[in-house]
Amino acid sequence: MKFSCNQQTLSKALNTVSKAVTSRTTIPILKGIRLEVDDKNTLKLSASDLDLSIERKMEIAAEETGSVVVSAKLFSDIIRKLPNEEIQIEEMEDNNIVIKCLASEFTVVGQPADEFPDIGEIKEEKQILIDKDILKDMIKKTSFAASIDESKGIIVGVLIEMEEDSLNMAALDGFRMAITREAMINEEKKKIIISARILNEINKIMIENEENKDIFIILEDKKALFLIGETKIALRLLEGEFIKYKEILPKEKQCKVIINRVDLLNSIERASLLAKEGKNNLIKMSIFRDKMIIRSRSEEGNVKEEIFVDKDGTDLDIGFNSKYILDVLKVVNDEEIVMEFNTSVSPCMIKPMEGNAYEYLVLPVRISSN
Amino acid sequence: MKFSCNQQTLSKALNTVSKAVTSRTTIPILKGIRLEVDDKNTLKLSASDLDLSIERKMEIAAEETGSVVVSAKLFSDIIRKLPNEEIQIEEMEDNNIVIKCLASEFTVVGQPADEFPDIGEIKEEKQILIDKDILKDMIKKTSFAASIDESKGIIVGVLIEMEEDSLNMAALDGFRMAITREAMINEEKKKIIISARILNEINKIMIENEENKDIFIILEDKKALFLIGETKIALRLLEGEFIKYKEILPKEKQCKVIINRVDLLNSIERASLLAKEGKNNLIKMSIFRDKMIIRSRSEEGNVKEEIFVDKDGTDLDIGFNSKYILDVLKVVNDEEIVMEFNTSVSPCMIKPMEGNAYEYLVLPVRISSN
Numbered sequence: 001m002k003f004s005c006n007q008q009t010l011s012k013a014l015n016t017v018s019k020a021v022t023s024r025t026t027i028p029i030l031k032g033i034r035l036e037v038d039d040k041n042t043l044k045l046s047a048s049d050l051d052l053s054i055e056r057k058m059e060i061a062a063e064e065t066g067s068v069v070v071s072a073k074l075f076s077d078i079i080r081k082l083p084n085e086e087i088q089i090e091e092m093e094d095n096n097i098v099i100k101c102l103a104s105e106f107t108v109v110g111q112p113a114d115e116f117p118d119i120g121e122i123k124e125e126k127q128i129l130i131d132k133d134i135l136k137d138m139i140k141k142t143s144f145a146a147s148i149d150e151s152k153g154i155i156v157g158v159l160i161e162m163e164e165d166s167l168n169m170a171a172l173d174g175f176r177m178a179i180t181r182e183a184m185i186n187e188e189k190k191k192i193i194i195s196a197r198i199l200n201e202i203n204k205i206m207i208e209n210e211e212n213k214d215i216f217i218i219l220e221d222k223k224a225l226f227l228i229g230e231t232k233i234a235l236r237l238l239e240g241e242f243i244k245y246k247e248i249l250p251k252e253k254q255c256k257v258i259i260n261r262v263d264l265l266n267s268i269e270r271a272s273l274l275a276k277e278g279k280n281n282l283i284k285m286s287i288f289r290d291k292m293i294i295r296s297r298s299e300e301g302n303v304k305e306e307i308f309v310d311k312d313g314t315d316l317d318i319g320f321n322s323k324y325i326l327d328v329l330k331v332v333n334d335e336e337i338v339m340e341f342n343t344s345v346s347p348c349m350i351k352p353m354e355g356n357a358y359e360y361l362v363l364p365v366r367i368s369s370n
Numbered sequence: 371m372k373f374s375c376n377q378q379t380l381s382k383a384l385n386t387v388s389k390a391v392t393s394r395t396t397i398p399i400l401k402g403i404r405l406e407v408d409d410k411n412t413l414k415l416s417a418s419d420l421d422l423s424i425e426r427k428m429e430i431a432a433e434e435t436g437s438v439v440v441s442a443k444l445f446s447d448i449i450r451k452l453p454n455e456e457i458q459i460e461e462m463e464d465n466n467i468v469i470k471c472l473a474s475e476f477t478v479v480g481q482p483a484d485e486f487p488d489i490g491e492i493k494e495e496k497q498i499l500i501d502k503d504i505l506k507d508m509i510k511k512t513s514f515a516a517s518i519d520e521s522k523g524i525i526v527g528v529l530i531e532m533e534e535d536s537l538n539m540a541a542l543d544g545f546r547m548a549i550t551r552e553a554m555i556n557e558e559k560k561k562i563i564i565s566a567r568i569l570n571e572i573n574k575i576m577i578e579n580e581e582n583k584d585i586f587i588i589l590e591d592k593k594a595l596f597l598i599g600e601t602k603i604a605l606r607l608l609e610g611e612f613i614k615y616k617e618i619l620p621k622e623k624q625c626k627v628i629i630n631r632v633d634l635l636n637s638i639e640r641a642s643l644l645a646k647e648g649k650n651n652l653i654k655m656s657i658f659r660d661k662m663i664i665r666s667r668s669e670e671g672n673v674k675e676e677i678f679v680d681k682d683g684t685d686l687d688i689g690f691n692s693k694y695i696l697d698v699l700k701v702v703n704d705e706e707i708v709m710e711f712n713t714s715v716s717p718c719m720i721k722p723m724e725g726n727a728y729e730y731l732v733l734p735v736r737i738s739s740n
Contacts, residue, residue, distance in 0.1 A: 074643065074670050081640045096671070104640055108671040270451045270474055273444065300444050301466070301478035 001037050001066030001091035005058065007084050007101065013045050013056045014076040016208060016231055019201045021072040022049040032069040033076075034116045035089070035097075037062045046119055047072060052198050053119040053234040054205075066091050067113035078106055119234045122225045128186075128217040130167070132206050132228075135215055138169050138180045139203045141331050141358055145178035146171040146196035157193040157238040159245070162186040170245045171196060176324045177245060177361040190219060193238040202226055202233055248361065250347060253340040255287055255313035258353065261337050264292075265329040267305035271296045272322045274303050281322040284367055287341070288315050296322075318344045319367035325350075328360045371407050371436025371461035375428065377454050377471065383415050383426045384446040386578060386601055389571045391442040392419040402439040403446075404486045405459070405467075407432045416489055417442060422568050423489040423604040424575075436461050437483035448476055489604045492595045498556070498587040500537070502576050502598075505585055508539050508550045509573045511701050511728055515548035516541040516566035527563035527608040529615070532556040540615045541566060546694045547615060547731040562594060563608040572596055572603055618731065620717060623710040625657055625683035628723065631707050634662075635699040637675035641666045642692045644673050651692040654737055657711070658685050666692075688714045689737035695720075698730045 017033055025031060036044040040062050046055040068091050078099060079087070088100040095110040139158075147155040152173075161168040167184040170177065205228060206215070212229035219225075226233040268283060275281045275296040286293040287309070294305040318341060328350050329337075340349040344367070350360040387403055395401060406414040410432050416425040438461050448469060449457070458470040465480040509528075517525040522543075531538040537554040540547065575598055576585070582599035589595075596603040638653060645651045645666035656663040657679070664675040688711060698720050699707075710719040714737070720730040 071670060077643050078640065081636070081643065083636070103676040104637070104673070105675075106640075106644075106671060106673045109669070266451070266453070267474070270448065270476075273447050273451065274476075299479070300441060301476060303477070304475045306473040 001035065001062075001068060001097075002064040002089070003037055003043060003060040003062040004086050004088045005043065005060040007079060007082050007087050009058055010043075010087060011076070011079045012208070013043075013058045014072075014079055016205050017045045017047045017054050017056050018072050018076055019205060020047040020049055020052045020054040020233075025049060029069055029111055029115050030117075031072060032111060032116070033072045034067060034069045034113050036067040036113065037065045039065070046116070048117050048119065050117065051195065051236045052201065053117070055119050055232040055234075057230045064091075068095055068097060068110040069113050069116050070097060070108050070110045074108060078108070119232065122218050122220055122223070122234070126188075126218065127227075128162070128219070130184075130215045130217060132213050132215050134167075134182050136203055136206050138167070138182060139199050141180045142169045142171045142178040143196040143199050143203070144171075144327050144331065145173060145176050145360075147173035148196075149173075154193060154238055154240040154242060156195055156197070157242070158196050158199055159242040160192050160194060162188065162190040164189065170242070172243065172245065172361075175321070175363050176327070177248065178328075179245060179359040181356055181358070191242070192219060192224060193240070193242055194224065194235060195238060198235050202228075205231060205233065249359065250340075250342055250349060250361070252342050253313065253349070254343065255311065255316050255341045257287060257292065257312075257339045257341070258310035258336055259292060259307060259339060261329055261332060261334055263307050264337075265326065267294050267307055268322050268326055268329070271303050271305050272326070274298045274301055275322055280365060282319055282365055282367070283322045283325075284317065284319050286315075286317045287311060313341075316341050316344060317367070318348065319365040320348070320362060321365055324362045328362065332358065371405065371432075371438060371467075372434040372459070373407055373413060373430040373432040374456050374458045375413065375430040377449060377452050377457050379428055380413075380457060381446070381449045382578075383413075383428045384442075384449055386575055387415045387417045387424045387426050388442050388446055389575060390417040390419055390422045390424040395419060399439055399481055399485050400487075401442060402481060402486070403442045404437060404439045404483050406437040406483065407435045409435070416486070418487050418489065420487065421565065421606045422571065423487070425489050425602040425604075427600045434461075438465055438467060438480040439483050439486050440467060440478055440480045444478060448478070489602065492588050492590055492593070492604070496558075496588065497597075498532070498589070500554075500585045500587060502583050502585050504537075504552050506573055506576050508537070508552060509569050511550045512539045512541045512548040513566040513569050513573070514541075514697050514701065515543060515546050515730075517543035518566075519543075524563060524608055524610040524612055526565055526567070527612070528566050528569055529612040530562050530564060532558065532560040534559065540612070542613065542615065542731075545691070545733050546697070547618065548698075549615060549729040551726055551728070560589060561612070562589060563610070563612055564594065564605060565608060568605050572598075575601060575603065619729065620710075620712055620719060620731070622712050623683065623719070624713065625681065625686050625711045627657060627662065627682075627709045627711070628680035628706055629662060629677060629709060631699055631702060631704055633677050634707075635696065637664050637677055638692050638696055638699070641673050641675050642696070644668045644671055645692055650735060652689055652735055652737070653692045653695075654687065654689050656685075656687045657681060683711075686711050686714060687737070688718065689735040690718070690732060691735055694732045698732065702728065 034046045043060045082101045090098045097110050099106040158171040167182045170179045216227040271283045271294045283296045292307045292309050338351050347361045347363050404416045413430045452471045460468045467480050469476040528541040537552045540549045586597040641653045641664045653666045662677045662679050708721050717731045717733050
């Protein structure tokens with residue numbers, strides 16, 4: 001293997017592919033990136049942690065084909081620190097590679113490429129096309145609500161549901177739930193579950209690759225393939241039955257409030273300064289006449305915040321872990337949002353003024369009545 | 371105590387004063403900031419960790435005088451998160467304070483101000499005037515070389531030396547030494563030693579207060595006072611004899627090299643990628659004919675970097691901890707610098723092409739001869 005390429009292009013490609021490299025693996029070769037030159041013009045970079053595999057192609061000028069695996073961290077660090085000039089890379093007989101750029105010359109220990117896992121071929125028959133901005137927005141609005149506790153099984157994943165006329169996503173962790181919906185005609189109804197961690201990596205790759213507007217998704221029984229320009233992302237689907245989230249949505253409400261999102265965000269952030277005790281970030285919300293009053297207290301003091309609201313229904317006192325409300329207010333963009341309450345022990349719903357593009361459910365914290 | 375003031379002004383003042391608050395103290399009141407209103411127009415904020423005290427005045431509109439101590443962290447967090455509007459602060463009978471801003475109302479537990487240590491009066495007779503940009507630059511160029519090991523005594527400090535026609539600073543940690551000099555007429559010869567940690571805090575305050583160009587310094591036997599606009603910084607001088615740094619400067623050189631600073635910085639940063647073993651960051655420099663060749667190796671590979679130099683003297687092989695050379699190259703601005711070597715076991719000097727505004731001494735690491 002012997003080729004030359006541009007430093008910036010290679011560095012960018014390595015940054016994308018490295019997202020599939022895990023430091024936690026016990027399989028040494030998975031800490032590496034495979035470099036593969038099959039023809040005169042293309043370098044294929046790949047990495048995998050077995051759950052997630054990323055492959056990216058880039059243009060090069062090759063003199064010799066071949067393939068080798070090199071340490072993802074060291075190789076990326078070296079390429080990143082080289083000047084923005086032409087780089088020559090050559091494989092030696094012992095799998096080591098020599099990297100040359102102007103007056104710099106590195107020799108890096110490599111490993112044979114044949115032990116590296118294959119990303120696996122997928123029949124690229126039925127491609128589902130999704131607009132990148134829509135997918136990014138839906139991931140942002142749901143993935144934070146998935147559980148981060150690997151022992152909790154299926155709820156570390158985000159449900160992606162293709163219905164006849166919509167694409168839906170849902171995630172929950174036992175304390176809150178996030179749902180997003182986007183109008184979309186699907187030929188086939190499908191439900192898949194993807195780990196929130198992997199969706200977040202895909203989101204980062206979409207953000208880094210601004211030039212590609214269309215995302216193609218290919219689904220198989222146990223895996224999915226995301227195609228973003230020259231980047232191919234293969235991932236293992238989570239197996240199991242997702243919670244029937246539609247059945248948890250509350251059917252009744254005693255009180256509906258329209259409130260300015262940024263005002264509420266700022267007020268809760270300030271109230272949280274005095275809600276650090278016992279790590280449950282307890283804030284109390286009182287909906288009283290035309291105001292929402294937010295209170296919290298600790299040994300260091302107390303706070304009262306007032307926001308005017310447009311209310312329909314009864315007055316109500318309810319307690320929340322402020323983090324769960326803040327998480328929602330940070331991913332939504334609307335100027336005004338709707339909050340629906342039933343009793344002080346039933347979940348609160350957060351949704352848009354119109355439509356059902358998102359719905360959030362946040363469980364309350366029981367508060368003493370004083 | 372009862373006053374109103376602007377949120378931004380108060381937040382900025384708190385940011386400055388908080389630099390004297392230490393979380394490591396066992397004296398609870400030192401985690402606080404003292405608020406003091408003596409007249410209708412001025413709030414005095416102060417904080418102290420006993421080694422370093424900072425006091426800052428700001429304009430307010432007061433209804434009642436008084437003073438109180440409040441938690442530095444909580445009070446600063448609250449003020450920072452309030453909107454940029456008028457804030458009203460009022461002391462209650464039990465030392466608690468009430469903070470009001472638009473629809474936010476905080477009550478924060480306070481402590482009586484009389485237990486708070488006084489910054490201490492200093493006779494403001496002889497003020498030494500220093501240009502802020504010069505002081506900032508001299509601190510940047512020396513303080514990093516002081517020891518960070520508190521058990522090492524006086525070398526955690528930076529020597530500040532006022533000679534007849536110059537202001538000099540020096541710091542060292544046993545592995546490297548930094549010296550800066552600036553032309554300045556001093557009425558009196560003086561030597562003081564200030565902890566590098568405190569000088570770094572003063573540096574931050576100078577950077578945050580761009581509007582004040584002149585710094586006034588008042589020296590007493592055991593303390594110094596720095597005046598930066600409305601900010602007064604009192605600090606305890608370190609006591610003891612500083613190393614006679616001029617006597618350590620090498621008198622002989624076998625080889626002098628003129629080299630591009632940024633090229634050298636980039637080459638050493640790249641070489642350091644393969645110099646992580648055993649934490650001593652070993653790089654080898656070979657000065658050979660008209661080149662400097664930098665090499666390092668680890669189990670993962672090796673690297674060779676070449677830079678053209680303007681050389682005067684013999685060829686030489688020498689080893690360094692790359693961190694100590696990089697630290698110097700990062701604080702100096704010159705396009706080209708001079709490096710002087712004697713033998714492979716004697717320190718290297720780094721200095722400017724002309725003059726003696728700075729001098730750095732870096733001890734080599736013994737290398738095997740192959």
